[in-house]
Amino acid sequence: MAVKAVTSVRVEPLGVTILVEPGETLFDAAFREGLEWPSTCYGQIECTLCATRITDGREHAKPMGEEEQHALKYRYAGDSDPRDLRLACCLELTGGDVVVFKSGVRREQSK
């Protein structure tokens, strides 16, 4: 399809829906929309704390790149099976409606 589509993403359990622009990651869209997403490296593909599970609309996710695969394979230390996860700081979407589950996402506190 020639027209690049915006993706609508509902973030659970917070229950907020945000729009992710073409070429933008879920992580960057979240901050642009006033959310804080768990991270300590802030987009440097190191901490893996932004890892999230796509519960619906998985077909709208662009495939993983090498850096993301490597980080999830060797650096992810959480309890989930890393094969079910995507790093929000790398995750780009192709349009449609998507639901993700990520604990710890909250509305921006400071400013």
Add this chain to the structure above:
Amino acid sequence: MDTKVVKEGHELYAVTDSNHIRPERYTSPTFCADEHDRMWSRVWQMACRVEDLPKVGNYVEYEVGDQSVLVVRHGEGPQDIKAFMNACRHRGRQLANGSGTFRGRKIVCRFHGWAWNLDGSNSTVFGGDLGFDPSIVRAEDVGLLECKVGVWSEMVFVSLDPEVELLDQYLAPIAPVVRPVAVERMRTVWWHQIQVDANWKLCLEAFMEGYHVCYTHPQMIFANKPDPGMPNSLILKTLQHGHTYFHPNPDGRNWKQEYTKEAAQVDPFDRLVDTLRTLSPVLQREIDVIESLRGKPVPQGSSVEAEAIKAVYADAALRGVEMPSPQVALTWGSVYHVFPNLVIYPFFGNCWLMRARPNGPDKSLVDIWLLTLPGKGEQFPKPKCEGPYRSDDADHISLITVQDFGNLEPVQRGMKTKGLGALRLSNRWEALITHRHQEIDRYLGLR
């Protein structure tokens, strides 16, 4: 017998009269170090373009000598740009290099994960309460070190000196002279970096005098023969704070003037186009517009040049470009120098910017931007730096620039000649060069 070169010490290299400049000012590592310690650490210098920072979190690293500064957009407003010294307040690691985006609105050190908000305030001392004495990591002590920052004509300037005067005051002598050119409305067409094996001052001096034109750029001379009076076609102006400029003398011989007898044998249209082709800030589009006049009669009382300018303005109007006032056309051919290292060279609705930074006494990194006034609704992408190119790379660098830089490396080597003594400069034609050296001496405490 010149005994001064026996001993190394910058005080020996001061400019004591306007006719002489010591070559060591270009070649001595000590002098170069003094420039860093006393001048680069205090002046305002152009760090990047506002266009480089369109979105919140965008940053550009600006390096001068061993100092690195991060220029960061921290908010949407036009003034929401800050500059920080590029060092973690924990163990000093540089926080970012090149250009890019601080994501999630945080600047994070990759060593131990200390983090800062985009305004430089500390947001995280990782494990701080557990590992550090609270007095060591007080919030007010661990914010990023801030640099002075200011914006002029869509260029971001920084100064490493916390006590520096306001940018407006620093630029006050030169800003009104440049204002009619409308540089602030221009956007980047391209941006090149070039490595030159010559001192940074030398790189800029090619654009401070017209004396070299006859021999270095023979394609630009009139009547196809060197004319020793040619540099008289430029009026040189020296300003406070070390700024300078030259503009074409309306009474002198330049591209708008009557030709000599010999020149008259060359078709005036050919000569105009040939000259414009070699001028760095002229775009192919304008050459094409002027070419479309070929063979058309010149109206009574007009000239080839006047018709060319009319055609360029008419084309700009069609595209919705808001050109500078036609009065500005009288100043085309002028070159402005913002102390210490920025060249502004406008022509038509365009402008050529050049910046030279030292990499030791014998090497420089030169940036060149070509800017143009946008047409109605015309959008420009974020500028992308291309290069660094070698200074003789004629595929990527304009003829004039290759010719100019072609002199610099042999000059740099030749200036190291033992017993050469002071360089001899023309008071009349090379005064802008001396003026900048004198301003440098003020910073170095030599005046």
